[in-house]
Amino acid sequence: MGRWEPDAGGRLARAALELYAERGYEQTTVAEIAQRAGVTERTFFRHYADKREVLFGASDEMYEVLASAVGAAPPAATPLRALTAGLVALAGIFAEQHEHARQRQAVIAANASLRERELTKLAAMATALADALRRRGVADPAATLAAEAGIATFKVGFELWLAGPEEADVTQVVREALDELGGVFARG
Amino acid sequence: MGRWEPDAGGRLARAALELYAERGYEQTTVAEIAQRAGVTERTFFRHYADKREVLFGASDEMYEVLASAVGAAPPAATPLRALTAGLVALAGIFAEQHEHARQRQAVIAANASLRERELTKLAAMATALADALRRRGVADPAATLAAEAGIATFKVGFELWLAGPEEADVTQVVREALDELGGVFARG
DNA sequence: GCGACTGATGTCAGTCAGTGTCATCAACGT
DNA sequence: ACGTTGATGACACTGACTGACATCAGTCGC
Numbered sequence: 001m002g003r004w005e006p007d008a009g010g011r012l013a014r015a016a017l018e019l020y021a022e023r024g025y026e027q028t029t030v031a032e033i034a035q036r037a038g039v040t041e042r043t044f045f046r047h048y049a050d051k052r053e054v055l056f057g058a059s060d061e062m063y064e065v066l067a068s069a070v071g072a073a074p075p076a077a078t079p080l081r082a083l084t085a086g087l088v089a090l091a092g093i094f095a096e097q098h099e100h101a102r103q104r105q106a107v108i109a110a111n112a113s114l115r116e117r118e119l120t121k122l123a124a125m126a127t128a129l130a131d132a133l134r135r136r137g138v139a140d141p142a143a144t145l146a147a148e149a150g151i152a153t154f155k156v157g158f159e160l161w162l163a164g165p166e167e168a169d170v171t172q173v174v175r176e177a178l179d180e181l182g183g184v185f186a187r188g
Numbered sequence: 189m190g191r192w193e194p195d196a197g198g199r200l201a202r203a204a205l206e207l208y209a210e211r212g213y214e215q216t217t218v219a220e221i222a223q224r225a226g227v228t229e230r231t232f233f234r235h236y237a238d239k240r241e242v243l244f245g246a247s248d249e250m251y252e253v254l255a256s257a258v259g260a261a262p263p264a265a266t267p268l269r270a271l272t273a274g275l276v277a278l279a280g281i282f283a284e285q286h287e288h289a290r291q292r293q294a295v296i297a298a299n300a301s302l303r304e305r306e307l308t309k310l311a312a313m314a315t316a317l318a319d320a321l322r323r324r325g326v327a328d329p330a331a332t333l334a335a336e337a338g339i340a341t342f343k344v345g346f347e348l349w350l351a352g353p354e355e356a357d358v359t360q361v362v363r364e365a366l367d368e369l370g371g372v373f374a375r376g
Numbered sequence: 377g378c379g380a381c382t383g384a385t386g387t388c389a390g391t392c393a394g395t396g397t398c399a400t401c402a403a404c405g406t
Numbered sequence: 407a408c409g410t411t412g413a414t415g416a417c418a419c420t421g422a423c424t425g426a427c428a429t430c431a432g433t434c435g436c
Contacts, residue, residue: 003402004414029392040415045394079372112308119307120300126340141344145369148340152314156332181333184267185373191431192385217421228386233423 004039009047009057011037016054021103025051025111052117055104058093059121063128066090070132079138083150084178086129090154091161091170098166105162126151153177192227197235197245199225204242209291213239213299240305243296246281247309251316254278258320267326271338272366274317278342279349279358286354293350314339341365 005011015036019028030051034041048054069089073082094101108114130147134140157177161170193199203224207216218239222229236242257277261270282289296302318335322328345365349358 002413008413030394031392041393042395042416043414046413049394051393115311116304116308119311120304123303123307141348141365141368142372144344145341145365146372148344149337149369149372152336152340153333156329156336160329177329177333180330181337182373184330184334184337185370190384196384218423219421229422230387230424231385234384237423239422 008037008039008043012039012044012047013054013057017104017107020055020107020111025107025114052114055108055114056117056121059124062090062093063125065093066125067128067132070129071135073136075136079133079136079142079146080178080182082136083129083133083146084175086132087150087154087174087178088171090125091158091174094158094161094170098162102162105159122151122155125154149181150178153181196225196227196231200227200232200235201242201245205292205295208243208295208299213295213302240302243292243302244305244309247312250278250281251313253281254313255316255320258317259323261324263324267321267324267330267334268366268370270321270324271317271334272363274320275338275342275345275362275366276359278313279346279362282346282349282358286350290350293347310339310343313342337369338366341369 012033016028016033019033019036030044031041033054034044037044044054048057066086066089070082070086073085077085108118126144126147129150130144133143133147138146154174154177157174158170160177161168161173164173200221204216204221207221207224218232219229221242222232225232232242236245254274254277258270258274261273265273296306314335317338318328318332321331321335326334342362342365345362346358348365349356349361352361
C-alpha cells in the first residue's frame, strides 16, 4: 500500500466535476477541489496544467481511437468513408454514457473559458484526423479541409445526440449528420 | 481638448501587439502594455476584458460583414452560394493587409492561449453565419453544418493565403478552398 | 456664469490561478 | 542497511483580474 490514497488524479477530476456542477466553475477555487480530493493545491497542478484541464483528461484516448479507426479502414475506402469510420469510432466512446456526457457538457456550456478549452480539444482532434487521412494518402488541402469539416460535423451530431433521448445511437446520429452535410455540397 | 490623450483603446491595442511580437505574449505583463500606452493597468481592463482580447478588437465588425453579405445574396441563391458570398466578403476585410495579418497571426500562433481565443472567435463567426443562413430559410441542422464547415474552410483558406505571396487574392483562395471541400463530398 | 451631472481615468486593496524550490518519506532495488 | 525514486507537502512569490471609491474636464440646464 502506498503512502497516500491511490488515484489522486481521478479523485481530483471527480471532485472538480462535482463542484463545478454544484456551484459553478468560477465560484469554485482550486483549493476547494484539492481539499475535497484530500490533497494540496500544489498537487492539483501537478496532475492538471490548469483549472480547466481537469475536465478534459480523456482527450488523449480520443485522439488515438480516432486515428486508429481511420487507419483501420479498408485501403480501398474513399476519404469520406475512412473519415466516417473514425468519427463513428470516436462517437462509440460515449455510447452508454449519455447521462454523464450530458452533465459534463452542461458544466462546460455554462462557462466561457471551459467552452474555449473544448474548442481547443476539438481542434486537436481535427489535427489528429487530418494526420490520419494524410497517412492514407489523402493530399492537402483536402485532408485538412475534410478533417475540419468532419470534426465540425461530429460536434453538431454529438450535440444533437445529447439533446435527444437516451436510447438514441450516437454513432447513427453522427452518420446522419455527415450525410446531411454531404447533401449541402452535392446539391450545391 | 480632453483631459487625456484620445483613443486609449487603440493605443493599448498597438502597444500590446508590439510587445507581444517583441518579447512574446507570456513575457509581457499588462502593466507594461498599459505603461507603453500611457495609462494604468486598471484602464487596460476597462477597455479589454482580458490580456488576450486586446488582439481581437475587430471581431464584431467581422460578424457584421459576414452576416450582411449572406443576407445580401440573391434570394434565389443556393445556401452554398450565399455562404460563399459571406466568406468572400469576410476575406475582403483582409485584402491589402497581408503583412499586418501575417504579423498578427504569427503572434497568435506562438501562444496556446491566444490560439484558444482565436478558436472562440471563429466559433462565434460560425454562429453568426448559421444565423444568417437560417434567416434565408435554410433549415437546421443543414444551416449549422454548412456554417461550421464553411468557417473551417475559411480558416484553411486564410492560412493558405497568409503562407503564400502577398499578391495573392484572399477572396480567390477562399473560393478555391470551398470548391475543394465540395469535391470531397461530391466524389464521396 | 454656475452648480449638477457624466464619463473616463487614477488609486488602492484584495482574491486567486499558476510556478519555483526545497523538504519529506514510503517503497523499491541492491 | 543504504541510496534512489517518485509522489506529495510547505511556502513564498508573480501576475491577471475585480471592486470600491476618488478625481476632474467637459457639458447641460437654468
